[in-house]
Structure formats: C-alpha cells, structure tokens
Amino acid sequence: MKRDLLLGFILLLFVGCESAEDDVFEPEPNVLALMRIGYSSPPSLRRQRIKVDRSYDIEDTVDRWGLRDAYVKVWGEEDTFIFIDSFFDEDSAKWFKYNEGNYYEWAYFDDTTLYHLEVALPWDDTVTAEAMMPTPIRIYTPADSDTVSISAEPYDPHVITWNSCKNTELYVIYCIPDVDDSLYKNYPNFLFFPSFTNDTSYAFFLQRMLAPWIYDEYYVLRVMAVSPEYAAYMGFFGPGEVYSNLSAGYGMFGGIAEDSVRVFIRE
Amino acid sequence: MTLWGATITGSVVDKETGEAIAGCSVYLEGTNIGTSTASNGYYRLDRVPRGNYNLVFSMISYKEIKRRVALENEASVLYENARLERAPIQMPAVEVSSRRIEFEQEVTASSFRIDKEALKHIPVMVERDLFRTLMTLPGVTFVSDFTSALYVRGGSPDQNLVLLDNMVLYNPFHFGGFLSTFMIDAVESVEFLTGGFPVRYGNRLSAVLDVESADPQPLGGYLSTSLLATEGAVWGRLGKFGGIVTARRTYFDKVIPIFLDFDFPYYFYDIHGKGSWRVTPKTRIEGTFFNTKDKLDLANQNIPIGAGWENRLITLRLIQELGDPWIAKVWIGWSGYMAHMQFSDILSDTNRIDDLSLRSMLVRAGETSTFEAGSEVSYTRFIYKTDAEPFAAYNIEGWPLYSSLYLSWRYKPLPVFLFQAGGRLSFYYGSYPDTLRDSLTGDVLGVDTLIRRDLQPELRLSAKYFLTADDAFNLSVGNFYQNLAMIMPQGGRIPTNFWIPAFGRYEAQQALHFIVGYEHLFADGSRARIEPYYKHYPYLLVFNEELDIADATWNIFTPGAGRAWGADFSIEKASGNLTGWVSYSLAFSRFISDTLEFYTNFDRRHNLNVLGTYDLGKNWRVNAHLTFASGMPYAGTLGRYRMWYWDSVRQEWRYYWITIEADRNSLRFPAYHRLDIGASKAWEFRWGTLTVRADIINLYNHKNVMLYYYDMSNEPPVQRSVNMIPFFPSVGVEARF
16 A cells, blocks of 8 residues: 555656746847938938847847848838838949848828838748827927027026927937037036926926036037837836837837027026 | 553653653553653543553653553553653654654644754754755755745745744844844754644745744853854753843954954844743743844945844743643734835835734643644734835835634544644734825825725644554645735845735735645654645735836736645654755746746755764764755846937937846756765863864855856857855854853
C-alpha cells in the first residue's frame, strides 16, 4: 500500500506539471506618419515625410535606419498621396534612394477630411490608421520682428496669441534663442522646455517662471497645434504606455501645425 | 491494543520554578502508549492494559524521570505527577521519544517545529536568523539573498501570519529583508505551518509562523558580536517572578565615522523582553515587549532618500488553570507598525498600523478528545498615505474591526486514526473615507466612503491514518480569508512593507487548501515526508504594475484569481554525529485575471536544500548548506525600437530608443545555487562558554542573478546583471555565562 501511495503521489505531480516557455522576440512594424501642416506658404503645400521602420531584437546590432520597399499611401475623400523612398536627380538623370525608411510626398491636408494611412510592408503585412489633421496655425501677436519689452510683467504681461485650430488636443509653445544649435549650451536648459496650453494665448510671464530670460537677444517663438494622436504618442499627458493608433506595431499617424515669429526681447 | 483500560494522569512541572512544562513526552517504555503534556503541564494516558510499566517523563533540556508503575486492573486511575530538573545535556533517547509522540499526536499536515539547537548550528549569513532557517524547509522559497521574506507554497509573504506570543507582527524583517527581527535566543519555540493550518489561526491565506518568546531561566546571559551587529541578553528568576531581555544593534553607523570620513546611512536595533509572574500555582501572567527599528537616511550622501520602519508590540497574557482538564488563556495586546519612505520632495509614502487585540482560548485536553474554543477581536487603525507631487496625494485611513469565534475538536476514535475538525466565523467591518487631494493646492479632488461588511465562515479539517506504527497518511482541507494585502511590485523582488486593508473595491482575499501527505518515522526519530498540495485562490490581489499615480481612479491592486500547486519532499536525520535535512519542493504559482495571466515572480519550479551539521567532538562542529533553485520568472527586455519625433526646437527629425518588455514574468533567470560552510569551536570556562565561529557564504562564488538590465550606451546593448551575495567570509564570537 505504501508503494502504491508513493506512486500515486508521483503520478499526481506529473499530471500537475506544466511547461513554462520563455517569451521570444518577434519584429513589429514601427511607422511615424506625422504630417506637418504649415501656414507660411499658402496653400500650405508641403513636402511630407513618413518614416517606416521596425523593432529589433535587443541583442541585435542595428545597422539600418528603416525599411526599404514598403508601399505607403495616404488618402482622403478626394486626394490620394503615394509616398516613395526615392527621387529623380535631373542633373545626373538618375533615381536615387532616400535614407532607409524615409518616404516622401508633396501633400496638402485639410482639417475637415478623415485621412487613411496604409503601409504595405516588405513582408506580407499591412499597417493601417486613420486621423484628422489640425487646422493651419497662425500667430497673431507679437508680429514677426517685433521688439518685446517684458519689464512690466507680471502686471502687464505680453501675450502670444494665435487662431483656434480644429482636431487639436493642445498647443505647445517654445521660446528658443535665435542662435546656432551649437550655442544652445550657453542657455539654461529650462529655456528649451516646452509649455502647454489648451487656450489660444500664452503669457510670457509664465514662460519666465521656468527660467530667467537672457535679455536683449532675438528669440523664436513657436507654437505648435498637436493632434490628439501625436499628443498621446509623445506622452504629453503624463507617463503611461507608449501610444499607437496603428493597426499593428508601434508608431502613429497624426499631424501638427506650426507657426513661429522672431522677436527681440528686452527687459 | 484495547478499547478498555486503566488511566494514568497527572502534571509535569519544572522542579526549580514550579512552572508547568508543556510538550513533555510521557510514555510507557516499550509500548506505543504515550502523549505529550498540554500547555498547563497536564497529561493523560487512557486505555492502558493491565500490567507493570516504566513510566517515562522526558523533555529536551531536562533530566529524564523513569518510574515503575503497576496497574492492577483496567478500571484503575493512577495519578503520577513529575517535577523535572534542568539538564544541560540532551539525551538522544528523549529526542527519539518526543519525535515519536509528535508523529503520533500531530494531526495537521505541513507542520514543522525547529528547536533552538538546530537554529544555532546551521551556517549563518553574518547573523543567525530564524527566517533563513525556515527558508530551507520544504514548501518555502525565496526571491533573493537580500530578503528573508518567506514565499510559502505559491503564497506571497503577506499571506503568512507571523505571531509573537499570539500577537500579529506586520513586518518581521530588517532593511531589504536581509535579516528577520527575531533573535534566536529570545525565542523559546517556533511552530511553522506551511498549509492547512487549524482554525485557531485566521486572517491569512498561506502559512503561520507562531513564535513563543523564551521563558526566563535562572540568572544568566550572553554577549555575541559579528560583522554586522552586537547582541546580548540577560535573564533571571526571583521567586515567582522571572524576566529576560535580549537586544541587538548594528554598529556601522557609530564605528565607521570614527575611522573614515563617511556617515554610514543605516542602522537597526531589536529589543525583545519577556516577564512572567506566577501569581498562584494555577495562575500565571506573562508580558512581552518587542521593539524593532530600521532607519535609512541618505541625506548625508546628498541623496534625498530616506526610509524606515518600526515594530512595537506589547502583550499581556493570563493563563488560568480551571481545574483538570480545563485551561483558559486570555491575551490583550497592541501591535504597532510604522513605515515611511521618502524620495526627495517627489514621493512620500507612509503606512501606520495600530492593532489592538483581545484573544481568548478555552481548552479541554484529553487523551482521545480535545476541545478548543476561542475568540479574537482586533480593532486596527490603518493609515496609508502617498503624496506624489505634482500629481496627487492619496490617503486612506480607517479602523477596521475583525472579530472571530472558533471551535475545534481533535478526536482519536481509533488507535490508527485521528482527525481535527474546526470552524471559524469572522466578521469584518471596514469603513474608509477614500480621499484624493491635489498635493500642490490641497484641494480635495474626490471623497468616497468605502465600506465593507463581510461575514467570513471558514471550515478546516485534518486527518491522519496510520498505515503502520511508522507510516502515516494525512489529509488537510480548508478555506481561508485575508482582509489585507501588501504592496509588492513584481520587479522589485523585495516587499515594500506597505499594507493596504480590504476596503471598498477590494474584497477580502480567499484561498482553499487541499493537502495530502505521507510520512515515515525512522527508528532514530528522523522523519521523511511527501506532501502534494493544491491551493486555489478564488480572489487574490496583486500590485497593479500599470499603476498611474496621476489617475484619480487609482487602483493599487489588480484583483483576480490564482492557483498554486506542487509537492514537498523532506527527509531529516535527527540523531548521531551528523544531523540535518534534505528538502525539495516542486512548485507552480499562477495569477489569473480578466486581462492578465502569468506565473508569479516567486514561481520557482525546483527548490533543493541540503543541510548538515557534523559534531566532531571536543566542542568542534562543522556544517554546510547547499541550495539549488531553478530560475525565477521576471519581466525582461526583449527588443527595442526607435521612437521617432519631430524636434520643434531644432526643426529636425529625431529618435530615441524604447525598449520592448516581455510579457509579465515570461522570462526566467538562470538557476540559483550556493554552498555555505561553517565551523565553530566552544571553550568552557568556570564563568561560562566562549564560542568562536567562522562561516563562508557562497564558497565557490557563484554569481546568482538578482536582476538584469541593458546598457543602452553600447551597440548592440549589453545585458548586465546585478548579482546576489558573492563569496563572503564572516566570523563571530559569543560569550555565554
């Protein structure tokens, strides 16, 4: 009986055993289709870029920048745009490839149309997404080349104002010293941090709370209207899982509208 | 054997103090008739056939008494009291007999008792530690060298009920769990139940560690020091009064600044005391004081991190003999716990528990039938606060009431069969104002009063059937409730020590245990056991790893279900120059919810421990401990991708790498293995004993992985590991007087 009991126990154990396999890496598409809507050159025809890439095994050396030979298409109610990864150089009368994974097309987007993205990957897989684009944005005040004195703040704050944009989750404001990139290191880091608002105006005084100004210099004031998809993708709402509105993989299809003015700021 | 027979009854007391001796083996030499004394020292042998016998009273640390008794007829009742005298040397025969009686009387499966001697002679990691010893038992696993938290049969550490003199201890660990708060010499007895525990214990799902403080002895003490701490104790008796105080403190924070320009940022101390007063021969009052504190402050290193916690426990216990065979016990006690963690001004966590408990127990102990009834009322103040700037402050505070009544019956209807059945009915009431505040403005963002009223019936049954005099088959089933949970991030591998009570959206956790077992007792008192088990968790809470502190509907836990199953094997060698045990556990532990299913981070498939102590004679002892454990699950990095974005400052496209994490706990670390060895030599002097011991942890310096991370500054990224304890020698000295 003892032997039978022991055998029974051992059998019970084998019945209860299950295997546990390690999770393994599988590549996924990674597409950034961020349409940039400009106001400066009506009718806002702009050369758009879509980046097609993939994910990589953590132990692989990544010596490429993206995927060639994808078929990338964006279409709305009336227009269809085919993005391609090559261009024709008339001087040498030859076709050349852009950098790996960069697909370009001249495209105009309006803010009333639902646009569809389709990326057929080099392997048998297709990624799709939908998004509406922000309205082109235009800064009303200050005007380009204005001189702005902010010594009277906070009692008389100088305010940036712009138009209200559709399909926009929030506005992002930058105040950037108008110098070469290499000189950015001479400025406090906080100066390059963006500010956020849902309003159509922003006071300089608030920007100054983050970092003191360096006066008597030219600055670029840039405002960006961000579509809900890109706002979520960039995590502008706080920490969380990386957002994607693609049917598979990583990345985003959405848009931003930008405008900027160059001003001279004195105390 | 006969169903009719004479009765031998009486009580056993300490010759010097007059105190009742519990657990003393009383048996008739050359027969299978025996028992052990109850808490009041009472014993009773029924159904003794007519004849002449040697009646033996034997107890560890006491001289054995053997008396010739004659039973003239089967209806006679013989009264035999014994007064045992303390003896410094244990008699092997005593061990054997007490182990046989334990084997014959013990009905609950998965029960372990470890004596002080075993605790003293296993290899130590800097300090002797109770929990480190418990980790070597079957069914118990661990997650790292840096925590002595016990993971019992697929249960997390918060599912273990840790009692000190019948009061709950909420955090019996020091920083990182490296050591437990119990000092070995402050402990009299330890009972560890890895499953199917009786209805006397409630409000936990997995296991029970029932620790009794050391009884005061005639004047004595000791002082010992190791690389980590200095520990000492004094004890004594005066008439009806007795007391013992044991204390320990680390000294790096005091010593290092003397030699180096460095403020060591951490210390802990433990104080454990017990006093007893024998008011009358039948009335005893005992009191326990227990205080432990940990403090970590990195401010002097310009790191704005601080953490600390403190246990305080005070109990008062009345033990009243009501007349043969009744005994009553009443406890009143307070167990306080405070934990705090601070990361600069960004995050502040505070947990405070004040547990006021009143417990009572009434026992009628007999040879074949024992009744036990008891009650418990706990009124507990729970505070958990998190202030996570600039997002939100979260605060729960309440006074949950937990009250229980239980009844247990242990019966041996046949010489080959005994069972214990019990029922416990508990009522839990918790009411919490759940307040969410904006930490910058202090504005209340939301308040919701969360109330729970639960009636929690629990039934437990254990049975044992003797196939032969040395082989038994046992079975335990039961259901269990638990009205609190600890925050335990899976990746951290170390419990945070922050408790959350069941309230509002979180129900009491529940478990069902099914245990079958087979055990064999060898002639020398050694035991071998096999115990397959299955635990079902109908409702279980795990920490929500996707917790977003900016979310006003903050859910700390993800509710779900779980299951744990496996089998424990152990074989012990209890006598001879070589003593020790081999334990092996096969275990599976899964958590299942609507959206998640994964192996828990303590799902260790195989766990093997081999421990041995060899007595070389002349007060020399050597010991060794080998551990082999298969790799634990973890959520590691599988891949990466570029997160492209438009840099509006520089007006160019840029990217940074985002890592792709595997599914929760879907990867495994390499197997863990480690060999520790030690040796000790004692010298006896007129004033006492001096013992010097040396130990080597991780003799062959195996790099056991605690966690992996990827160095992304390399191309491709390089996997690096944080390893556990490397080769580590230590020495210690103890003077005992």
